[in-house]
Amino acid sequence: MASNGVDWQMKLVEGAAGYVLEDVPHLSDYIHDLHTYPNPLQSNPAYSVVRQYFVDEDDTVQEKIVVHKDSPRGTHFRRAGPRQKMYFKPADVRACIVTCGGLCPGLNTVIREIVCGLHFMYGVTEVIGVDCGFRGFYSRNTVSLTPKSVSDIHKRGGTILGTSRGGHDTSKIVDNIQDREINQVYIIGGDGTQKGASAIYKEIRLRGLKVAVAGIPKTIDNDIPVIDKSFGFDTAVEEAQRAINAAHVEATSVENGIGLVKLMGRYSGFIAMYATLASRDVDCCLIPESPFYLEGKGGLYEFIAKRLRENGHMVIVIAEGAGQDLVAESTEQLDASGNKLLKDVGLWMSLKIKEHFAKPREMDITLKYIDPTYMIRAIPANASDNVYSTLLAQSAVHGAMAGYTGFVSGLVNGRHTYIPLNRITERQNKVVITDRMWARMLSSTNQPSFMNPPKGTSEKHIRWRISIGNNVFKVLPLLMNDSRNCAGLCSVVVWANGSMKFRQVRKQSPVNESL
Ligand SMILES: Nc1ncnc2c1ncn2[C@@H]1O[C@H](COP(=O)(O)OP(=O)(O)OP(=O)(O)O)[C@@H](O)[C@H]1O
Numbered sequence: 001m002a003s004n005g006v007d008w009q010m011k012l013v014e015g016a017a018g019y020v021l022e023d024v025p026h027l028s029d030y031i032h033d034l035h036t037y038p039n040p041l042q043s044n045p046a047y048s049v050v051r052q053y054f055v056d057e058d059d060t061v062q063e064k065i066v067v068h069k070d071s072p073r074g075t076h077f078r079r080a081g082p083r084q085k086m087y088f089k090p091a092d093v094r095a096c097i098v099t100c101g102g103l104c105p106g107l108n109t110v111i112r113e114i115v116c117g118l119h120f121m122y123g124v125t126e127v128i129g130v131d132c133g134f135r136g137f138y139s140r141n142t143v144s145l146t147p148k149s150v151s152d153i154h155k156r157g158g159t160i161l162g163t164s165r166g167g168h169d170t171s172k173i174v175d176n177i178q179d180r181e182i183n184q185v186y187i188i189g190g191d192g193t194q195k196g197a198s199a200i201y202k203e204i205r206l207r208g209l210k211v212a213v214a215g216i217p218k219t220i221d222n223d224i225p226v227i228d229k230s231f232g233f234d235t236a237v238e239e240a241q242r243a244i245n246a247a248h249v250e251a252t253s254v255e256n257g258i259g260l261v262k263l264m265g266r267y268s269g270f271i272a273m274y275a276t277l278a279s280r281d282v283d284c285c286l287i288p289e290s291p292f293y294l295e296g297k298g299g300l301y302e303f304i305a306k307r308l309r310e311n312g313h314m315v316i317v318i319a320e321g322a323g324q325d326l327v328a329e330s331t332e333q334l335d336a337s338g339n340k341l342l343k344d345v346g347l348w349m350s351l352k353i354k355e356h357f358a359k360p361r362e363m364d365i366t367l368k369y370i371d372p373t374y375m376i377r378a379i380p381a382n383a384s385d386n387v388y389s390t391l392l393a394q395s396a397v398h399g400a401m402a403g404y405t406g407f408v409s410g411l412v413n414g415r416h417t418y419i420p421l422n423r424i425t426e427r428q429n430k431v432v433i434t435d436r437m438w439a440r441m442l443s444s445t446n447q448p449s450f451m452n453p454p455k456g457t458s459e460k461h462i463r464w465r466i467s468i469g470n471n472v473f474k475v476l477p478l479l480m481n482d483s484r485n486c487a488g489l490c491s492v493v494v495w496a497n498g499s500m501k502f503r504q505v506r507k508q509s510p511v512n513e514s515l
């Protein structure tokens, strides 16, 4: 393998037949003559039975596994797992764990397994927890974490460490890491958190410190790219079933009953899409990636009336980020981390539907609105997310002990890997409405495609005008999705000649944005 173009975020290594390794940084990249130690796992009674326990240095995992016979081998990530050589002596390790952003089932499992993994696999005894997110580094006390103190925390929801948004001050955080002589930092959080982790890693590197920074990606919305899915997502989908079932029971118990359920998903509708597919009781699923409209032919009101006439009841699932452009205009507000504060689309929609059907010549309906969002987020992980969280935590521990830094541990095509931080923060994972999964969902609900809004109704929802060749298209919000095929094409949904159409836009093509 020939190494080229090294930057501080990731190391690109090229091999034969278009093979590319997007490798994670290592402490030895900027600190020379580091001492190494044998991995104690080779004499651990539990692990010594495994025939080939240590991961081969050359093992990598392919990002795209659907290939053609002439396809280049493409991007790979370093396989996660224990290495023969360690760059930390267990007795010298002083690790810390911090959790940031919104809650997610499995956070406590990850904390538990970092503590237990460090202790039982490597004999590390000094692990501290940072109170309440990034700001806790410089404004709060820390708590000592031992296998005993974390033994049953995986059965609880939330995070025993507390969390917060905002408050990321890189130099104060790194000063604190230095003052406390911390040399392994485990950062659990979503896209925002991992951007923060990246800034911390960069500052540590600039200061030449022997401190490994390991991220464990967390997001209930499943909006982190590259990885197969994020921990807690399955639990959220499962818990959402209870709300959908309740909505269904309410709707079927009255004449013309409508059950409306709001689920989380700020920018990505994965929970809503999977919960809908799992339930089969849902008649319509609305997500941020797919615009919809209420009035007129092909609109939501028409569909509701049709379903009520056919079945006498219906269930609608709406992701919290859907239809934000339809909700009454107001100035955009941001939370402490800079995320858009959403308007309550569920409440808005329940009022709009009630208002519409209360008109003369419409139907008498009974609508029940259920908002289970924070109840879903606050529960402990289910069995499969507990196992998944355990493996992510253990991978992060193995990686840090092996001297890797500036990485997240993540599942890619079913294998655990180390991914450079910049790869998971450069974009958000979104439901691709031109992919099969969305089509499967549409075929299960038979809901309208909302592709032909009546003339004039959606003009105000147009976000950009873009030119493709000589044509100017009006692009609907949120639909510049990130799905890129091999030819570098993006799918966008555009407004052309009074209806919505899909267009493939070349990534490099001139796109003129104007609000
Ligand atoms: N660009 C950034 N640079 C440095 N720190 C950031 C950045 N964006 C966010 N952060 C910090 O990361 C922390 C968490 O960010 P945020 O509130 O966006 O949640 P998140 O990690 O994306 O999780 P989720 O969206 O799943 O709730 C906050 O403390 C915030 O200050």
Ligand SMILES: O=P(O)(O)OC[C@H]1O[C@](O)(CO)[C@@H](O)[C@@H]1O
Binding pocket: 101, 102, 103, 190, 219, 220, 221, 264, 265, 266, 320, 335, 377
């Ligand atoms: O109310 P909070 O804590 O800011 O979190 C709400 C957001 O957090 C998430 O659960 C994760 O980003 C989103 O789905 C939701 O919009």
Ligand SMILES: [Mg+2]
Binding pocket: 101, 190, 191, 192
């Ligand atoms: Mg986020």
